[in-house]
Amino acid sequence: MSRLENKIALVVGGSGGIGSAITQRFASEGARVYATSRKGGDGDTGANGTGSVLFVQADASSNADLGRVFEEIRVEEGRIDVLVVNAGLAEHALLEDLSEDHFDRTFGLNVRSLVLAAQGGIQLMQPGGTIVLIGSIAGDIGTKGYGVYGATKAAVRAFARTWANELAPKGIRVNVVSPGPTDTPMMANASQEIRDAIVSLVPLGRMARPEEVAAAALFLASDESSFTTGAELVVDGGMNQV
Template sequence: MTGKIAVVVGGAKGIGFAIAGGLSKEGATVLLTGRKPDEVAAAAETIGASARGIQADAASQADLERVMAEAKRLHGRIDVLVLNAGLSEPATITEETGEHFDRHFAVNVRAALFGIQAALPAMEDGASVVLVGSIADVMGVTPFSTYGATKAALRSYARSWAAELASRRIRVNVVAPGPTDTDMMAAVSEEMRQALIAPIPLGRMAHVDEVASAAVFLLSDEASFITGAELCVDGGMRQV
């Protein structure tokens, strides 16, 4: 990643922060975004001089356009794009509301679509993109059906975008974690945590660095002939 310019949307904490840190360790210059200014500043400071934080709401098309324009202004191009902004809140069918539905699709899907759209004018031919999905894209996980539906949408978009951008040699892939120890997961009850761990053959949740390593691989030239794919980091949960 030496000399690469990377933008990580949703890179202030959790998996996104781990990916931003992994890219930096491999030599990339990283611009990371988050909704809360203090979290963004802390994340960039922790990663070090190769990172810069930009406050932005991933659900805002104008904010995404501002971020990509800033990346081009500062560095002239974008080589690596990570679309990680995500939201996961439970709701059964009877509990679902329009606001809950719209909020999840705005953050989990709309942000990815308009993030890549805003980035494309600054992206070099041969650039790489990773969408952070979830193995929930093909599983019936109650009461997180809307969350799963958003991740299924991302998986579909990745296939279409990989085909559409192939002429520019821009690769688009998905890293799909299983249950992962993040702040988002910390809000889940202990009973739910154990229920999530039970079907994982390796007997634990993923660490964020394990997901980040998979994402960095897909973004790197080591994965130069991989596009439109989904790499599951799930301890065998969906594989066995």
């Protein structure tokens, strides 16, 4: 049996890179997946395996846009079984160069939208619902020029612990997947020198594939992790573990 058969899933930031891999994997496991995209238009992509995908245009940092998505799901499905919050950005800025705009933009998408999505999601969740937040090992390490990004991902981890505690009486689990360097289109834009330098820090000798991060998200979204909440599942090839 497919692990998400007949489940309704929402992937916030589900149209590219890791988000796209999660969207497609969930659909292949039987879920009806709503995936938000800031640039993409509405459109049903049809079946994928035993499930299906519906892309919905929405800015994850907009309360109005997220509200519209939740209302659409409420009307069409009546519930959400799985919520994944993946939307985020990482921009380089040293402490001496930090601007208010950089700070507000990064925290607005990486943290504020996370809170808004969780608030909306739990209104449509029943006991057995799961929330999977996409963090990063950047929340545990100090990468020069990415202090604000790292701080947002540390916030993701902190929220997961708190929400797991708050939502346990409702039967809702909350967990985090924290990838290390992942071979996404964004990473493809980096120079070969930078890519080689990053890979040299990974004991397994390569970057993660988006599909490997999606597999971790699937585990936390499915009943296979039914006694796991408040946890962080790291997918980094050992980079920050050994």
